[in-house]
Amino acid sequence: MSNENKREYILSKEVEEMCVVSKGANHACAPIPVEGKWVQATQISDISGLTHGIGWCAPQQGACKLTLNVKGGVIEEALVETVGCSGMTHSAAMASEILPGRTILEALNTDLVCDAINTAMRELFLQIVYGRTQTAFSEGGLPVGAGLEDLGKGHTSQIGTIYSSSLKGPRYLQLTEGYIVELGLDKDDQIIGYKYVHLGKMMDNIKKGIDPMEAIEKASGTYGRFDEAVKKIDPREE
Numbered sequence: 467m468s469n470e471n472k473r474e475y476i477l478s479k480e481v482e483e484m485c486v487v488s489k490g491a492n493h494a495c496a497p498i499p500v501e502g503k504w505v506q507a508t509q510i511s512d513i514s515g516l517t518h519g520i521g522w523c524a525p526q527q528g529a530c531k532l533t534l535n536v537k538g539g540v541i542e543e544a545l546v547e548t549v550g551c552s553g554m555t556h557s558a559a560m561a562s563e564i565l566p567g568r569t570i571l572e573a574l575n576t577d578l579v580c581d582a583i584n585t586a587m588r589e590l591f592l593q594i595v596y597g598r599t600q601t602a603f604s605e606g607g608l609p610v611g612a613g614l615e616d617l618g619k620g621h622t623s624q625i626g627t628i629y630s631s632s633l634k635g636p637r638y639l640q641l642t643e644g645y646i647v648e649l650g651l652d653k654d655d656q657i658i659g660y661k662y663v664h665l666g667k668m669m670d671n672i673k674k675g676i677d678p679m680e681a682i683e684k685a686s687g688t689y690g691r692f693d694e695a696v697k698k699i700d701p702r703e704e
Contacts (some may be wrong), residue, residue: 468482469500477507477614481487481578484686487693491533494506494605495507495508496552498596498597498602499602499603500512500513500514500515500593500597500599500602501514501515501596501601501602501604501605501606501607502603502604502605502606502607503605504600507595507597508692509632510539510570510571511538511539513536513538513539513570513594514536514537514538514596514597514601514607515535515536515541515594515597515599515600515601515602515607516534516536516600516601516607516608516612516613517531517532517533517534517590517593517594517598517599517600517601518531518532518533518542518548518590518600519531519586519589519590519593520532520585520586520589521581521582521584521585521586521587521653522581522585523588524580524581525550527550527551528549528554528580528582528606529548529550529571529582529583530546530547530548530552530554530558530580530582530583530586531546531547531548531582531586532534532544532545532546532547532586532587532590533545533546533547534565534570534590534594534613534618535607535608535612535613535643536570536594536599537607537610537611539569539570539571540567540568540569540578541565541566541568541569541570541573541650542566542610542612543566543610543612543613543614544561544562544565544566544613545613545614545616545617546558546561546562546583546599547623548580548582548583548608551580551582551583553580554580554583555581556577556579557578557580557583558580559581560578560579561578561579561580561583563584564578564619565574565599567579567677570590570591570594570595571591573587574587574588574591575590577676583614605678613627618666619664619666619667619670619674620664620665620666620667620669620670621666622665622666625640626640626642627639627640628641635655637649637701637702638660638701639701639702641653641660641689643662643687643689644662644664644665644666644667644685644701645662645663645664645665646660646661646662646697647660647661647662647663647686648660648661648692648698648699648700649696649698649701650688650690650692650693650695650697650702651690651695651696651697651699652691652694652695652696652697653696655697657689657690658690658691658694658695659689659690659691659692659693659694660689660690660692661686661687661698662686662687662688662689663682663685663686664685664686664687665685667684667685668681668682668684668685669681669694671685672686
């Protein structure tokens with residue numbers, strides 16, 4: 467008896483009385499790239515890869531960037547970054563305890579506390595099962611820990627925070643390099659550079675016992691033509 471005749475579900479009388487017609491187009495599923503190999507995925511355990519994705523809450527007041535490292539269908543590593551809503555940080559803390567160790571299907575069907583994180587999980591699930599991960603063509607994928615390395619030195623998220631008004635113009639507050647301490651302006655009052663403090667590096671220095679003021683200086687740097695500025699302002703005070 468074929469497997470088709472062993473299925474344990476009820477047929478309607480109409481279907482039960484139908485004769486069997488063979489299926490001509492009965493080929494296997496299309497292969498997807500999985501960590502450097504072409505895989506015909508039929509089970510969640512066939513899926514591996516590291517990928518990033520974003521999600522947003524219904525009122526669009528906050529967003530989440532989610533990074534997952536999946537091995538054999540199981541989430542081995544998760545990086546949850548949020549912006550916008552103050553409550554999302556606590557949601558991210560809980561999601562970080564929920565995600566690792568679950569299969570991607572379990573994670574998809576689990577309440578991750580915040581709608582933005584749930585949406586990010588949905589988007590990542592689609593990327594992963596369709597073979598659209600960052601490591602789709604990387605043999606062996608990336609080791610567990612790659613998500614943490616993505617944060618760089620100091621293990622802090624790269625957040626861009628810029629405020630601007632029609633009357634007073636732009637104020638760079640935080641960029642990739644870190645917390646903006648001063649903006650450098652030219653003779654036309656246009657921004658030509660800035661001075662910053664990398665908060666992650668600063669805290670690492672303080673933890674090593676370095677004096678806080680020295681720690682700030684060691685973690686400081688400039689970008690652009692800051693040294694050529696004719697005027698320097700504190701973007702939070704001036």
